[in-house]
Amino acid sequence: MTFIFRLEPKNLAAEVWKEVVFKGSLWLRASNEAEARQKAADKSFLMGLRANRHLPLRSSPWIDMELTRCERDDNRQGIPEVGIVVADGRLLGNDEPAPWRWVSFSREQLDGPQELRLRAEFSERSKTMAHADRGSIYWRAEAHGARTYYFSPEAAEVVDDVLAKCGENLCVAPDLQKMLREGFQSAKW
Secondary structure: OOEEEEEEEOOOOOHHHHHOOOOOOEEEEEOOHHHHHHHHHHHHHHHHHHHHOOOOOOOOOOOOOOOEEEEEOOOOOOOOOOOEEEOOOOEOOOOOOOOEEEEEEOHHHOOOHHHHHHHHHHHHHHHOOOOOOOOOEEEEEOOOOOEEEEEOHHHHHHOHHHHHHHOOOEEOOOOHHHHHHOOOEEOOO
């Protein structure tokens, strides 16, 4: 099981932060604090390698408890399973997450056979996945009466065959913070 962690520097004026490419607050998913710190350090290392073409010689400040705060942030939403999100909701670096899937049901199709089957299949199949990540689903009722769903790669995998019958709509990982501001909410099937 993963949790959302927020990491941020305690003192940006410290000498150790000068070699770090990204120094702001960030959010990511990890199973514990040590893993969260390591993921931030690894990403920072890779970004530094790309930007400066050299390897930093000292350990990463993201790992050091004296230099960095790291705490669970259960109130933050929209953090994907893979990657690191910065304060404005962007995915840090050039991670290439698997595409999300989306499907929209028109007003005439609402609560129709396809939508009901999609929801029922996801709910039923998820019950058999006690230890696996079921991913995230976000939905919104549209102004014109339609309903739109976005499935993370993990959630889409659960009902890939059903989604294929609803339509092949792929998209890059959406800006989840923007989606939440625009009225999308997490589906609880």
